[in-house]
Amino acid sequence: MIKRLFLMVVLVLATAFSVVVTNTGGFFDIFGPFPTEATVTALPTNATATPDVTLEPTVDVPTATLEPTLEVIPTETATATLEPTATLPPPTPTQTAVPQPTATATAVPFQVQRMTPIFMTNFVHADAACNWQGVAGQVFDANDTPIPNYIVKITGLYNSQPVNLMGITGMIAGLPYGPGSYEIVLGATPLDSVDSLSVQLFDNAGNPVTDPLAFSTSKDCNKNLVIINFQKK
Numbered sequence: 001m002i003k004r005l006f007l008m009v010v011l012v013l014a015t016a017f018s019v020v021v022t023n024t025g026g027f028f029d030i031f032g033p034f035p036t037e038a039t040v041t042a043l044p045t046n047a048t049a050t051p052d053v054t055l056e057p058t059v060d061v062p063t064a065t066l067e068p069t070l071e072v073i074p075t076e077t078a079t080a081t082l083e084p085t086a087t088l089p090p091p092t093p094t095q096t097a098v099p100q101p102t103a104t105a106t107a108v109p110f111q112v113q114r115m116t117p118i119f120m121t122n123f124v125h126a127d128a129a130c131n132w133q134g135v136a137g138q139v140f141d142a143n144d145t146p147i148p149n150y151i152v153k154i155t156g157l158y159n160s161q162p163v164n165l166m167g168i169t170g171m172i173a174g175l176p177y178g179p180g181s182y183e184i185v186l187g188a189t190p191l192d193s194v195d196s197l198s199v200q201l202f203d204n205a206g207n208p209v210t211d212p213l214a215f216s217t218s219k220d221c222n223k224n225l226v227i228i229n230f231q232k233k
Contacts, residue, residue, distance in 0.1 A: 110201050110209045113140065113231045117215050119223035124176045124183075130221035133190040136176075136183040139169045139201065140231040146170075146180030149204045150230070154184055156197035158217075163197070177227075186217065190224040193217045201230045 122132050139150045148170025155164050167182035175181065195214040203209050210230060217226065 108208065108210050110139070110230050110232050112210065112213050113229035116227055116229045118227040119218055119220075120225050120227060121222050122225045124225075128188070130190060130224060131188050132185070133187050133217060133224045134183060134185040135167075135199065135215075135226045135228055136172075136181060137227050137229040138178050138181045140180075140229065142232045144231070146178065147232075148180045150182075150209075151202040151204065151206070152182045152184065152199060152230075153202060154186075154197055154199050155212075156214075158186055158193065158197060159189075159191055190219040190221060191217055192219045199228055 116137065122128065122130070122134075124136070125132050135152075135154060137152075139147045139152075141147050146169070148168075150169045152167045152169065153165070155162075157163070163186070165184045165186075167184040169182045170180045172181045172183050177183065194216045197217070198212040198214050200208055200212045201210040213228070215226060215228065218224065
């Protein structure tokens with residue numbers, strides 16, 4: 001408190017002294033002659049000392065606006081490399097099959113008589129009895145008249161052997177099978193066979209007048225004779 005009071009007294013004295021100096025031509029005019037060029041300007045009593053403030057210049061920094069940048073990445077362009085294609089040779093002309101004329105079956109004038117073949121006992125060669133096997137029969141025209149001089153031919157396998165046998169109608173003595181009959185002996189032992197033999201009729205010039213007919217045989221002694229007749233259509 002005393003210190004503060006002392007400071008106030010000093011401040012009042014300093015102020016009074018400044019007023020005296022100002023009004024009387026200065027302090028030095030009182031005590032002796034001194035140069036008068038220096039003029040002391042009294043500070044107003046109400047002046048307040050302001051601290052020295054150094055103002056820094058402000059710089060307006062422009063705000064950079066970032067524009068979005070688009071980075072274009074080049075894409076790979078696929079380049080198709082065309083391989084050379086093979087050139088196919090011109091088609092080879094194909095041969096056109098020329099239809100060959102087919103043989104037209106000639107209608108034969110004779111056929112196997114109905115109800116034949118017939119299997120029966122060897123009644124002609126009684127002495128041979130069952131030790132015989134053969135084929136016999138007749139050839140008739142359209143009016144059921146027996147016809148001589150026609151050739152009957154048997155081919156195929158008999159007892160596992162190939163056969164090619166012939167008989168002529170009207171050549172059997174005694175007419176055992178009727179007028180214009182024929183007979184072909186197959187063997188001395190009756191055998192079973194199924195369609196391994198064929199019989200066909202030819203005219204006296206050797207032309208076939210019937211289609212081949214497959215027939216069977218039997219080892220049964222009651223069936224060792226096969227009767228096959230032909231008749232004109």
